Amino acid sequence: MSSSSRLLCQINREAKWSC
DSSP, rough: HHHHHHHHHHHHHHHHHOO
């Protein structure tokens, strides 16, 4: 997993995305 995924995870969390 790339470090970018972690950043997306934070944004996804607010967007109610699947983490």
